[in-house]
Amino acid sequence: xxxxxxxxxxxxxxxxxxxxxxxxxxxxxxxxxxxxxxxxxxxxxxxxxxxxxxxxxxxxxxxxxxxxxxxxxxxxxxxxxxxxxxxxxxxxxxxxxxxxxxxxxxxxxxxxxxxxxxxxxxxxxxxxxxxxxxxxxxxxxxxxxxxxxxxxxxxxxxxxxxxxxxxxxxxxxxxxxxxxxxxxxxxxxxxxxxxxxxxxxxxxxxxxxxxxxxxxxxxxxxxxxxxxxxxxxxxxxxxxxxxxxxxxxxxxxxxxxxxxxxxxxxxxxxxxxxxxxxxxxxxxxxxxxxxxxxxxxxxxxxxxxxxxxxxxxxxxxxxxxxxxxxxxxxxxxxxxxxxxxx
Amino acid sequence: xxxxxxxxxxxxxxxxxxxxxxxxxxxxxxxxxxxxxxxxxxxxxxxxxxxxxxxxxxxxxxxxxxxxxxxxxxxxxxxxxxxxxxxxxxxxxxxxxxxxxxxxxxxxxxxxxxxxxxxxxxxxxxxxxxxxxxxxxxxxxxxxxxxxxxxxxxxxxxxxxxxxxxxxxxxxxxxxxxxxxxxxxxxxxxxxxxxxxxxxxxxxxxxxxxxxxxxxxxxxxxxxxxxxxxxxxxxxxxxxxxxxxxxxxxxxxxxxxxxxxxxxxxxxxxxxxxxxxxxxxxxxxxxxxxxxxxxxxxxxxxxxxxxxxxxxxxxxxxxxxxxxxxxxxxxxxxxxxxxxxx
Numbered sequence: 001x002x003x004x005x006x007x008x009x010x011x012x013x014x015x016x017x018x019x020x021x022x023x024x025x026x027x028x029x030x031x032x033x034x035x036x037x038x039x040x041x042x043x044x045x046x047x048x049x050x051x052x053x054x055x056x057x058x059x060x061x062x063x064x065x066x067x068x069x070x071x072x073x074x075x076x077x078x079x080x081x082x083x084x085x086x087x088x089x090x091x092x093x094x095x096x097x098x099x100x101x102x103x104x105x106x107x108x109x110x111x112x113x114x115x116x117x118x119x120x121x122x123x124x125x126x127x128x129x130x131x132x133x134x135x136x137x138x139x140x141x142x143x144x145x146x147x148x149x150x151x152x153x154x155x156x157x158x159x160x161x162x163x164x165x166x167x168x169x170x171x172x173x174x175x176x177x178x179x180x181x182x183x184x185x186x187x188x189x190x191x192x193x194x195x196x197x198x199x200x201x202x203x204x205x206x207x208x209x210x211x212x213x214x215x216x217x218x219x220x221x222x223x224x225x226x227x228x229x230x231x232x233x234x235x236x237x238x239x240x241x242x243x244x245x246x247x248x249x250x251x252x253x254x255x256x257x258x259x260x261x262x263x264x265x266x267x268x269x270x271x272x273x274x275x276x277x278x279x280x281x282x283x284x285x286x287x288x289x290x291x292x293x294x295x296x297x298x299x300x301x302x303x304x305x306x307x308x309x310x311x312x313x314x315x316x317x318x319x320x321x322x323x324x325x326x327x328x329x330x331x332x333x334x335x336x337x338x339x340x341x342x
Numbered sequence: 343x344x345x346x347x348x349x350x351x352x353x354x355x356x357x358x359x360x361x362x363x364x365x366x367x368x369x370x371x372x373x374x375x376x377x378x379x380x381x382x383x384x385x386x387x388x389x390x391x392x393x394x395x396x397x398x399x400x401x402x403x404x405x406x407x408x409x410x411x412x413x414x415x416x417x418x419x420x421x422x423x424x425x426x427x428x429x430x431x432x433x434x435x436x437x438x439x440x441x442x443x444x445x446x447x448x449x450x451x452x453x454x455x456x457x458x459x460x461x462x463x464x465x466x467x468x469x470x471x472x473x474x475x476x477x478x479x480x481x482x483x484x485x486x487x488x489x490x491x492x493x494x495x496x497x498x499x500x501x502x503x504x505x506x507x508x509x510x511x512x513x514x515x516x517x518x519x520x521x522x523x524x525x526x527x528x529x530x531x532x533x534x535x536x537x538x539x540x541x542x543x544x545x546x547x548x549x550x551x552x553x554x555x556x557x558x559x560x561x562x563x564x565x566x567x568x569x570x571x572x573x574x575x576x577x578x579x580x581x582x583x584x585x586x587x588x589x590x591x592x593x594x595x596x597x598x599x600x601x602x603x604x605x606x607x608x609x610x611x612x613x614x615x616x617x618x619x620x621x622x623x624x625x626x627x628x629x630x631x632x633x634x635x636x637x638x639x640x641x642x643x644x645x646x647x648x649x650x651x652x653x654x655x656x657x658x659x660x661x662x663x664x665x666x667x668x669x670x671x672x673x674x675x676x677x678x679x680x681x682x683x684x
Binding site (some may be wrong): 288303 | 398405438519602609632636644645
């Protein structure tokens with residue numbers, strides 16, 4: 001029997017996640033300088049609702065969305081019940097904040113964040129993560145992003161990052177392309193005090209990468225709440241310095257076209273594989289809010305492959321494969337000939 | 343026990359479907375006048391292969407793909423076995439020709455065609471269809487497309503069109519948008535001599551539309567082969583006159599932007615719902631050939647809705663809902679105020 005959550009668990013999760021939406025939107029508006037988030041509040045006939053915030057045509061962000069939602073229902077969809085059979089027949093509650101940013105400048109990476117909390121009868125769990133998808137390869141950006149998220153994880157428990165980092169590589173994997181979505185970050189799901197951090201739910205593809213990191217640690221509701229808070233509030237410091245560094249870089253049609261092409265992979269992942277998208281569509285979610293993650297303009301090109309030795313090839317060959325960004329000294333040399341910009 | 347197919351069934355299916363690819367490509371090159379199909383032949387490690395033909399940057403077609411493939415394997419994926427449990431554990435053979443065309447001019451509709459033949463141990467079946475996705479609403483185009491396909495169906499059996507037309511509306515349905523992909527056409531699957539034309543496999547959404555049309559008729563391998571041939575070779579006459587009529591129409595940025603936006607629905611359908619795409623990705627198909635159906639340039643816009651009374655609104659409200667294109671005299675009046683172009 002799972003330890004019961006605090007009596008005010010839903011209110012605390014809501015406050016955390018709405019506050020996260022607020023602070024992220026404020027930070028991004030300050031960063032963009034011109035773009036503003038427009039909010040739409042909505043209600044779901046089956047229970048609950050949310051507030052969707054979208055920035056269009058900002059100075060830095062071509063489009064960005066930050067959604068908060070809090071929804072309830074009578075029966076979780078099969079994809080979740082297969083992981084939590086104890087939730088069958090139970091009324092469920094879920095609240096989450098999710099964000100996807102599509103910058104204009106191809107040197108600025110796309111980024112995604114999601115933190116969520118579920119209760120369903122006797123069970124409850126936290127999930128979350130953040131991952132970075134660059135269009136052009138900069139080792140120091142990948143390292144900064146990972147270092148910051150690792151710091152947030154470590155502040156709660158140093159056992160987290162070594163598990164959540166490979167889990168992210170595994171989850172954001174496009175099987176039909178043999179590629180990760182980008183340089184990853186952290187990802188976790190179904191976290192509760194039963195303590196098994198990683199149960200191999202996402203065991204296709206990259207499961208081997210997490211062998212040796214599948215142990216269990218003790219964790220309470222409070223620790224998991226603290227983890228969501230630390231990582232959620234760690235997002236702006238993980239991303240804003242990268243934007244400030246890359247946004248001033250001039251780019252041309254080649255870089256823009258490559259960005260539009262790579263955005264196609266983002267669409268493929270979100271529509272074919274993403275658990276949040278599928279959950280939203282399965283539970284009669286608000287379609288416009290769910291698909292706000294799709295880029296404003298996207299290109300597909302049959303048979304494209306990057307010129308050997310180019311920065312585009314480095315992106316594909318090294319930055320869409322799992323790497324030990326913080327611990328592999330060989331990465332510097334492998335990136336060296338490609339780092340020049342312009 | 344199913345009647346066995348002819349001894350040369352695979353060779354005959356192959357000849358029909360490769361010939362269909364050839365004649366469609368020739369017809370489309372003649373129509374385009376500038377674009378040419380480039381062919382890539384490929385082999386699949388597990389058995390079989392195909393020839394992918396793509397036209398890029400033609401005069402009329404921004405991109406078009408016509409694929410032929412012939413593949414084999416040891417075990418069909420679960421999505422098919424659930425429909426044909428007798429095929430479990432049986433080595434399977436499948437051959438098909440599929441096509442998607444993305445025209446440049448927003449007044450010219452996108453169109454899709456697929457005809458396929460399966461054998462797996464004691465069972466075999468034919469599937470196929472063609473459907474039209476306009477960006478701007480022209481009643482006479484929808485009627486011409488349906489009338490031509492109905493004629494092809496009727497040449498084999500007049501019982502087909504009244505079943506395959508609503509089946510198409512049901513199959514090409516985007517549940518999360520509450521829209522059909524376009525004005526439909528015909529769709530059929532799992533057709534064999536057991537004779538039940540429509541088993542309600544696609545029973546979500548629009549099942550009610552086919553009530554009264556779910557009867558069984560007698561049909562042999564030869565009749566189903568003739569059906570694929572008639573409908574396949576009926577494609578050019580169903581589509582070419584529409585292109586010839588609409589392509590000369592001048593258009594502006596408004597029409598182009600609406601076309602790019604509506605192309606997003608095509609991506610959503612193909613990646614979330616399409617059985618052929620899912621089969622290809624599940625059976626380790628050639629990713630580039632499978633995703634050749636995706637448009638070359640696509641736009642998403644959060645919260646878009648068409649101006650009331652506009653042609654864009656008519657497209658959404660009438661041309662993405664199932665209609666009796668050939669039998670509903672009220673459609674003329676409903677389309678009247680919007681038919682003006684330019």
